[in-house]
Amino acid sequence: MYLSSLRELALGSRLKALSDQFYQAVDEVYKACGAGIESRWFPVLRYLRDVGPTTVTDMALAIGQTHSAVSQLADRLVDAGMVVRQRDPQDGRRSVLALTGAGERALGALGPVWLAIRRGMTESLGPRGLALLEAIDGCEQALIERPLVAAILEQRARLSRAAVEIVPFEPGLREHFRRLNQQWLERYFRVEEVDSALFADPEGRVVDAGGAIFFALYAGEVVGTCALIRESEGVYELSKMGVDENYRGLGAGRKLLDEAIIEYHRRGGRELFLESNSRLDRALGMYERAGFVRQASVRPGSHYERADVYMIYRGP
Template identity: 70%
Template sequence: MYLSSLGELALGSRLKALSDHFYGAADEVYRTCGAPIESRWFPVLRYLWENGATTVSDVATAIGQTHSAVSQLADKLVRAGIVKRRRDAGDGRRSLLDLTPKGRHALASLGPVWVAVRRGAMASLGEDGAALLAALAACEQALQQRPIVDAILAEHAALKAAVLEIVPYEPALKAHFHRLNAAWLERYFRIEDIDHAVLGDPQRYVLGPGGAIFFARLGGEVIGTCALLHESPGVYELSKMGVDETFRGLGAGRRLLDAAIAEFHRRKGRELFLESNSRLKTALRMYEQAGFVMQPSTRPGSHYERADVYMVYQPAASKRAPAARKAPKPG
């Protein structure tokens, strides 16, 4: 499923989908068994059944819903004749929710249905069902101890304060080299055979022949990468430049490019080139600012079907404009 690939980012959406699934299943069971209630009514009705007349606020606190949501549901239950509102004899300012005789009669016959729901859910989910209930209980307790909004905003503040760093390749980062490049290749073009080879085995195709790989990292999150390929003695190719497009405005692309160029100079290279595509205009402007000069034709013997741009690094041609304020599209 797509949502599962998003991990924590889609937690609410996944729980919503599961909730809708369970609500739908319960409603189908109620209809089949002739039960005159709906699944979304259950928490309020069951609480009133077990605790007697109580306020909307108390019900909302007990079942973890907002006062507004419970009040609206109570209005619906009153219209259905299952719940009534009455004044609190001990405090005339308060109104209480209570089951009507019709409501009590409806719930009194649901014991077998509720037992079947409980047993059927466990039969369907197996051991995962028990684990899910335990995980939900742990999740509820954790959220009470530290509200999730506070935790998220604290993490966001830490990321905003973090310093963008450029780090060299290490085996633990291999998956990010593939992830970041596959993202832009699939978005704009396709992953060619040469891409599959390089991204799948960077040790063999990049590092082994004398190349280098760099990563941009922010607060522990890897947000960009690029490679310096050793083409032949003194000749290097800038390749596999990709920046996560959700991290714009940090200058990660230019920092990666500068790191690759600095490594080229450190190795006393004599030629540095790149191949790209004319569709990637933001990236091409960044390359030009760094000193890459557009060549009149594509590079002879190019490995890439998508390549219609050939640029060669000429330091004297660098415009040395301030670092771009936007992260570039990959090139």
């Protein structure tokens, strides 16, 4: 599933979808069993039965919902004849929610249905169901001890002080070379055979062949890459420049480009070129600012079907 690939970023959406699935299933069970309640009513009705008349504020705190949500739900339950609002006998200035006789009778007949729900959940989910309940317990306690907003904003403040770091190729980063380049290739063009061959063996085709591969790290995350490919003696190609689209604006692309140019000079290169496409306006602008000059025609014997831009490095 797509949302599962987003991990923590989609946690709320995944829990919402899972919650809706549980609500729908229990509503169907209630309907099939002739119960006169809805699954979303359960927390309020059950709490009132177990604890007694309660204010909306105390109810919201007890079941972990907002005051507004509980108040709206209480209005629906009043309309359904399950709950009544009445004056608090201990403080006449406020009202409390209380079960009506109809509410008491509806809940009183639900023991067998709730038992079936418990056992059905166990049968359907197996050990994962117990693990889910324990995980929810743990998450609820963790959020009490360390509120989520504060934790996220603290991380954001730390990240705002982080700088992009450029590191050379190492085997553990190989998959990121493919991932980052495949991301933009599939978005704008397609992965050609020459690309696939390079992704399959970056060490052999680039590093061991006299070139170099660099990666941009941001707070430990691999956010960009590029390759300096040895074409022939003293001739190098700048290629496979890819930056994660979620990390644009950090300057990772320019830092990768500068590092590749420094490496080109360190190796005593006499020509540095690149092939690109006119659709990639932002990248072409960066190359021009770094000293690349667009040529009048595509490179003779171009490696790529997508290439309609040929640039040669002339220096800043």
